Amino acid sequence: MTQATKDASRSAIDKKALLAKYIAERDKRLRADGNAQYLQIKDQLAHYLEDPYTPRVEREPVTDHVTFAFIGGGFAGLVTGARLVEAGITDIRIIEKGGDFGGTWYWNRYPGAQCDTASMIYMPLLEETGHMPSEKYAHAPEILEQCQRIGRKYDLYKNALFHTEVSELNWDEKNSRWLIKTNRGDAFTARFLGMGTGPLHVPKLPGIPGIESFKGHSFHTSRWDYDYTGGDPKGGKLSKLANKRVAIIGTGATSVQCVPHLARACSTLYVVQRTPSSVDVRANKPIDPEWFESIATPGWQKRWLENFTANQAGNMAEEDWVMDGWTDLSRRIRSRIMDLPADKRTPHDMLAAYEDSDFEKMEEIRARVDSIVKDEATAQNLKAWYRQLCKRPCFHDAYLQAFNEPGTHLVDTDGKGVEKITERGFVVGGVEYDVDCIIYASGFEVGTEFTRRAGFDLVGRDGLKLSQAWADGMKTKHGIHVHGFPNAFIVQPTQGANLISNVPHNLTEAGATIAAIIKHAVAHDYKEVEVTKEAQDAWVELLLTNAGMMIGSPDCTPGYYNNEGQTPSPAAKLNVGYPAGAMAYFKYIDEWRNSGDFEGLAFS
Numbered sequence: 365m366t367q368a369t370k371d372a373s374r375s376a377i378d379k380k381a382l383l384a385k386y387i388a389e390r391d392k393r394l395r396a397d398g399n400a401q402y403l404q405i406k407d408q409l410a411h412y413l414e415d416p417y418t419p420r421v422e423r424e425p426v427t428d429h430v431t432f433a434f435i436g437g438g439f440a441g442l443v444t445g446a447r448l449v450e451a452g453i454t455d456i457r458i459i460e461k462g463g464d465f466g467g468t469w470y471w472n473r474y475p476g477a478q479c480d481t482a483s484m485i486y487m488p489l490l491e492e493t494g495h496m497p498s499e500k501y502a503h504a505p506e507i508l509e510q511c512q513r514i515g516r517k518y519d520l521y522k523n524a525l526f527h528t529e530v531s532e533l534n535w536d537e538k539n540s541r542w543l544i545k546t547n548r549g550d551a552f553t554a555r556f557l558g559m560g561t562g563p564l565h566v567p568k569l570p571g572i573p574g575i576e577s578f579k580g581h582s583f584h585t586s587r588w589d590y591d592y593t594g595g596d597p598k599g600g601k602l603s604k605l606a607n608k609r610v611a612i613i614g615t616g617a618t619s620v621q622c623v624p625h626l627a628r629a630c631s632t633l634y635v636v637q638r639t640p641s642s643v644d645v646r647a648n649k650p651i652d653p654e655w656f657e658s659i660a661t662p663g664w665q666k667r668w669l670e671n672f673t674a675n676q677a678g679n680m681a682e683e684d685w686v687m688d689g690w691t692d693l694s695r696r697i698r699s700r701i702m703d704l705p706a707d708k709r710t711p712h713d714m715l716a717a718y719e720d721s722d723f724e725k726m727e728e729i730r731a732r733v734d735s736i737v738k739d740e741a742t743a744q745n746l747k748a749w750y751r752q753l754c755k756r757p758c759f760h761d762a763y764l765q766a767f768n769e770p771g772t773h774l775v776d777t778d779g780k781g782v783e784k785i786t787e788r789g790f791v792v793g794g795v796e797y798d799v800d801c802i803i804y805a806s807g808f809e810v811g812t813e814f815t816r817r818a819g820f821d822l823v824g825r826d827g828l829k830l831s832q833a834w835a836d837g838m839k840t841k842h843g844i845h846v847h848g849f850p851n852a853f854i855v856q857p858t859q860g861a862n863l864i865s866n867v868p869h870n871l872t873e874a875g876a877t878i879a880a881i882i883k884h885a886v887a888h889d890y891k892e893v894e895v896t897k898e899a900q901d902a903w904v905e906l907l908l909t910n911a912g913m914m915i916g917s918p919d920c921t922p923g924y925y926n927n928e929g930q931t932p933s934p935a936a937k938l939n940v941g942y943p944a945g946a947m948a949y950f951k952y953i954d955e956w957r958n959s960g961d962f963e964g965l966a967f968s
């Protein structure tokens with residue numbers, strides 16, 4: 365595109381009118397109850413949490429001692445376990461509420477489930493396990509198999525406790541170890557403790573009046589009932605839905621992926637929408653083994669991770685190898701900024717350039733709806749009126765097309781949500797829709813208390829609870845260490861790199877860091893390792909110099925990215941990453957752990 369054409373297409377956008385539309389659409393959706401609008405799944409709703417995939421096996425409680433215990437058998441536990449084994453620590457026990465490893469990928473087996481970040485960088489330990497991803501964006505069964513492969517390769521199955529939830533965690537000051545109790549009667553000790561329970565693991569239901577009264581079949585997408593629908597997670601046709609009228613409530617990233625499968629299978633499908641997702645091009649393709657062999661030379665995955673982060677996190681990488689939706693977003697913003705004359709690259713003008721790039725992108729996404737969806741009114745209702753990072757961006761090449769199927773109907777609630785659930789179906793705009801089955805694609809708890817989601821609190825030195833230590837917000841060093849909680853490590857992105865477009869990269873780095881620390885402690889026979897208060901305070905102070913996140917914002921349409929449109933609590937300002945960015949963090953943490961000084965930690 366020449367500069368003149370670029371300028372012409374850019375000036376055609378009426379920014380003022382668009383912003384007014386964005387605000388009007390947001391206002392329609394703002395509600396006073398914020399996160400409280402959702403139902404916690406318990407009591408008479410508890411059946412929505414049952415594991416449909418693996419039968420629970422009775423076992424004797426364990427009462428022994430391990431060197432390292434980890435809560436959560438998803439990517440965090442697996443990569444930390446793997447790095448520990450590589451460091452020579454093999455006495456590891458992973459405790460997991462699901463019936464196998466996999467975390468998110470254990471539970472989310474809905475038809476069409478797929479990774480939105482390119483598999484080459486999303487799937488952890490590909491090089492170590494010798495696995496070549498089959499597609500640019502792998503489907504869920506392959507990702508689950510990768511989790512199982514890691515578990516087998518590093519022998520993490522032998523000591524794991526599945527279908528087990530931790531109920532109590534207490535620091536035993538006298539013996540310098542953690543006491544761990546579970547809902548299966550286990551009571552064992554661990555010299556070191558890791559936690560990686562993930563951000564999106566507790567399903568939630570919409571607080572729609574009458575939800576318990578529905579007499580048909582219903583389930584949450586993270587507990588897909590293939591016995592009822594037929595088919596399988598690998599894409600087998602949902603043949604038992606052929607004569608069924610089905611409603612799917614919610615149109616977030618999950619719904620976008622499973623709607624095409626439902627549309628093909630059901631006699632009638634109602635897609636019930638409160639806010640449309642932005643759905644950009646997917647362009648998935650198989651990975652060519654010859655090409656893979658040519659690039660998969662030693663150290664390849666690290667190089668790819670670095671290339672992605674450099675392109676994604678705003679630095680200037682030479683070439684974009686990954687070329688996915690996330691790097692596209694960054695490339696556009698960068699190119700806008702580079703188009704500014706050097707003397708105009710002020711924060712104000714750069715922000716304006718970012719905003720322009722966003723308007724342009726969203727106009728493209730809305731135009732894509734018109735180009736695919738045949739029914740005009742449906743197309744109009746499927747358009748997302750907000751900035752792209754207000755909500756989780758989606759990428760799919762069959763979702764919008766599904767609305768051209770004769771049996772598929774968009775039920776748009778004009779931002780209001782479902783009015784009520786009845787014995788026979790659901791009500792929107794005063795109209796009752798009779799259905800045989802309701803599928804809740806209503807997402808996962810995000811803004812609730814950490815202890816409510818985890819199911820436990822951590823009781824550290826002198827009886828200090830983690831919920832007390834974090835009463836005014838999360839306080840750590842590197843997002844891993846908390847003062848007052850010796851020998852405990854947290855594996856997650858916040859207060860570290862905070863690279864949300866590729867969460868596994870954060871986890872793999874944290875795993876490597878923890879393994880280096882524990883190896884050091886074991887080699888020198890230290891009983892305890894703990895971050896000093898000064899080091900933690902200094903890290904928190906550094907974090908507070910962060911300009912803030914680009915996702916969400918109070919003027920966005922509500923969702924979990926912006927605390928459902930409610931004023932964020934003062935504690936939210938601590939939910940940030942290293943101020944210099946993800947790329948700089950990974951470089952910093954690599955040097956920190958390899959220096960052998962572990963500055964800020966006290967070993968005794």
Ligand code: NDP
Pocket residue numbers: 393477478479480481564570571572613614615616617618619621636637638639756777780781782805806807808922923924
């Ligand atoms: P979300 O929380 O993103 O979506 C929930 C949906 O339910 C929204 O569309 C929401 O509408 C709707 N909803 C809530 N209450 C009501 C109501 N009362 N009436 C009607 N609709 C309602 O959950 P998802 O499971 O889709 O996704 C969660 C996250 O999981 C994603 O953001 C993503 O991070 C991750 N994910 C990743 C995938 C990948 O990498 N491939 C795939 C799937 C999920 P509203 O928007 O108005 O609140």
